[in-house]
Amino acid sequence: MALTGKKRAFADAVLAGLSNKDAAIAAGYSAATASAAGSRLVKDADVAGYLAERKKEVRKRAAGKPAAPPPKEPARAAFDLASLVHFSDPKAFLKAAMNERAAEIK
Incomplete structure (x- = not known):
């Protein structure tokens, strides 16, 4: 059929x-x-x-077709932890860390 x-x-x-x-x-x-x-x-x-x-x-x-190369990760600026340790309020620290563009996600 x-x-x-x-x-x-x-x-x-x-x-x-x-x-x-x-x-x-x-x-x-x-x-x-x-x-x-x-x-x-x-x-x-x-x-x-x-x-x-x-x-x-x-x-x-x-x-x-040739294999496509893996995408490159964008370069990140060095993260300065000292810039975030001057907070006395944990919530303010977490907000600053969250909004810091140079910080790694981890």
């Missing part, structure tokens, strides 16, 4: 990251039977073949 429009819509929704149930609903299957339909469709030979073929294409395209 060939890949129908509903089956193709289901497979495309699965490839987009939806769960089997949500993909079945998106493809037009009844919400009441979507869970069973999604489970059945994933095992369908036409759908499984289509999914495998599309995943191969994605892997081939990804293999040809």
Whole structure:
């Protein structure tokens, strides 16, 4: 049996990251039977073949692209603890520490 429009819509929704149930609903299957339909469709030979073929294409395209370098963290100014220790009120200290741009998050 060939890949129908509903089956193709289901497979495309699965490839987009939806769960089997949500993909079945998106493809037009009844919400009441979507869970069973999604489970059945994933095992369908036409759908499984289509999914495998599309995943191969994605892997081939990804293999040809060089890996992106990790994003660099912005440089922070040196934090001077002495500038914050002159507070007698803990709440004032915490506000100052929170608003200090040079302070590390930790």
